[in-house]
Amino acid sequence: MKLINTTNSHSQLVKNQLESTDATLVEVYSAGNTDVIFTQAPLHYEILISNKHRAIREPEIETIQEFFLKRKINKDSIDEANIKTLYSEKLIGISIPIQ
Numbered sequence: 001m002k003l004i005n006t007t008n009s010h011s012q013l014v015k016n017q018l019e020s021t022d023a024t025l026v027e028v029y030s031a032g033n034t035d036v037i038f039t040q041a042p043l044h045y046e047i048l049i050s051n052k053h054r055a056i057r058e059p060e061i062e063t064i065q066e067f068f069l070k071r072k073i074n075k076d077s078i079d080e081a082n083i084k085t086l087y088s089e090k091l092i093g094i095s096i097p098i099q
Contacts, residue, residue: 003030003036004029007028009028013037014026014027017039023046024040024042025038025040026038033051036050045073046094046096047068047093049064049092049094055090056091056092061092061094073096078096078098079096083096083097
């Protein structure tokens with residue numbers, strides 16, 4: 001799975017997130033029909049994965065989470081024991097608290 005940064009195509013979404021939440025960074029990625037929104041805030045990171053056409057598979061969730069843990073998240077600063085994943089059919093939310 002290849003994630004492509006499409007943040008520039010979602011400027012209104014990014015602007016709204018930055019204005020209405022505690023987020024300091026919002027990035028949008030695409031992998032075909034799967035969209036991923038990565039948010040960094042002072043006390044946590046959020047990864048939202050959505051696919052309007054089908055359910056998201058567990059291997060996709062693991063791949064996406066690893067992508068961000070390797071490239072965007074400082075592993076030394078997070079509380080791995082308290083990572084929470086919320087599942088619904090076409091939307092997955094991963095909350096990663098900062099220690």
